[in-house]
Amino acid sequence: MAKLIKIAIDAMGGDFAPESEILGAISAYKNKNAEMDFEIVFVGIKDKIETFLKKTEVGDLKYSIFHADEVVEMTDDPSVALKTKKNSSLYKGLELLKNKEVDAFLSSGNTGAVMSTSTIMLGRIKGVSRPTIGTFFPAKQDKPVFILDVGATVDQKARFLLEYAVMGSIYYHQAYKVAKPKIGLLNVGEESSKGTDEIKNAYQLLKSSNLNFIGNVEGRDIFNATADVVVCDGFTGNIILKFAESFLGLLKHKIKNYSEKSLLNKLKVALLVPTLKDILTDLDYQQYGGVPLLGVNGIVIIGHGKSTPLAVQNMIFRAHEVIKLEIISKIESALNEQSNNK
């Protein structure tokens, strides 16, 4: 029998911790498919975790608690876990991962702190200049489009963009069984002469790589699914991600305004909302759960600060997938191949 997969969860990270984390784990166990099995290690303040667990129907979930009595706050400087909070759930959770006591670590806490602490504690995969986080965007195809980087690094360097493309290609290939994912470089026009100097250099690097590079893609190509994987600097990616997440809010606002104009409008909206909710399901970030921090020596899944139980459930499924697919060793050999290729 295979060794049971162990997933550590930062039970203190995120705006709704530990509730979302615990309910999400219970829900993941309930909704997992027959081939999946795992044990959860809740990392954090034992009392708080136990108090919530006592009043909750845990079902068949296999779990343990690993006590850590400090908390990295959302407002803390990213370096705080390494410098002054070595008893935090973030530090302790990553230590478990580093020591191979767990197979993956999940956190919806302070993203900057999770990224920098993971990078320093776990180290980078050979060939990676900067670890990166990507996000899945819904698109006009069955599969979502994967965009990276969405905020790990704000500096634009051609070399980073090539590495994102390699990591994104591997991940997309593994997760969606697409033989040669189409890679696009986010730019202001299709022509190779467009964009800043770093972007033009990135175009040439991508063109001479062994990736399935389809060229520059524009803002509209994301939803149009012109490419499966879109690479961009973390500045642009982060702004697009937060912008996209706010679209449903604008839609709700417009619907509310319309509804308040007359009684007839109110009725029309009442009829429309349930259908619209069905239609918009996969525009909801919760569906995609968290995203892996790609490029570090270990499986770290980063969630949204506002992660709900549904989002945490999907982060667990994501972690399980990354473990099973052996993404890390595959990224290492792809980067190796890329550099031998030159």
Place this chain on the structure above:
Amino acid sequence: MAKLIKIAIDAMGGDFAPESEILGAISAYKNKNAEMDFEIVFVGIKDKIETFLKKTEVGDLKYSIFHADEVVEMTDDPSVALKTKKNSSLYKGLELLKNKEVDAFLSSGNTGAVMSTSTIMLGRIKGVSRPTIGTFFPAKQDKPVFILDVGATVDQKARFLLEYAVMGSIYYHQAYKVAKPKIGLLNVGEESSKGTDEIKNAYQLLKSSNLNFIGNVEGRDIFNATADVVVCDGFTGNIILKFAESFLGLLKHKIKNYSEKSLLNKLKVALLVPTLKDILTDLDYQQYGGVPLLGVNGIVIIGHGKSTPLAVQNMIFRAHEVIKLEIISKIESALNEQSNNK
């Protein structure tokens, strides 16, 4: 009696020229309010314009035709009008503007060509390093949010961002009667330490300006209307603009998919669509018409390549507004004041 306002339209620019341009002008004349009056000069190939005019109900529109027998194509290099197509509708139209034979020039043609030809033929306003184009985004307030630059310049320079803020503030103030428009700097976080070096420098320049600078804003703040005017480099702005324009396409796609799943869904969608259309009216770029090229010595309104008659009508209204509000002289004095302030 005041001199009649004359507006030149590039009748060869845009994917649906000259139809959209002519129908848009007719519609503008029909829908103008009582205080507005203007004459249109259609610039382009006389035969083509006349042929379309002959089969169209022109109504009371006052117009003339200025013949120009070359056309700047969408695929032409931006420098083509200056180098090899001096008989183009773009060159001739700008010449009319330069010689003060018209008060404004409108084009939905090759944006790069319109920008560079305008900049060289009309010259920059004193104090402007780079002319800029902005776009209005719908938002959670009655007034839209004005974002600039959306593609004139892809290089990020702190100084450019300050100038965009000055021009954007003047324009927003004049167009929406907001005393001190709130200015936000688009960034990946609120703290002044966030972003690239140029962005950090821009933060400090904006902070020490006499603008109503509210600090950094993030992707989600655009629709949330945290600021009235959002400044960003043209790379990010262009990508966001094209990304935003594709939202409605994704929504339509999702609705279509849902509708095709069952007969019941088809019925639900049939009920939903008319209401949804009403609600989404002001998410449609046509409502905002074109945007002024700010920073050049003359009023140039740039339209979307796919401008419809409605969009052209609104471009004419936009031109009329910019003329009446004397935006150019106001930008010049604001930039002058800004530099005296230091």
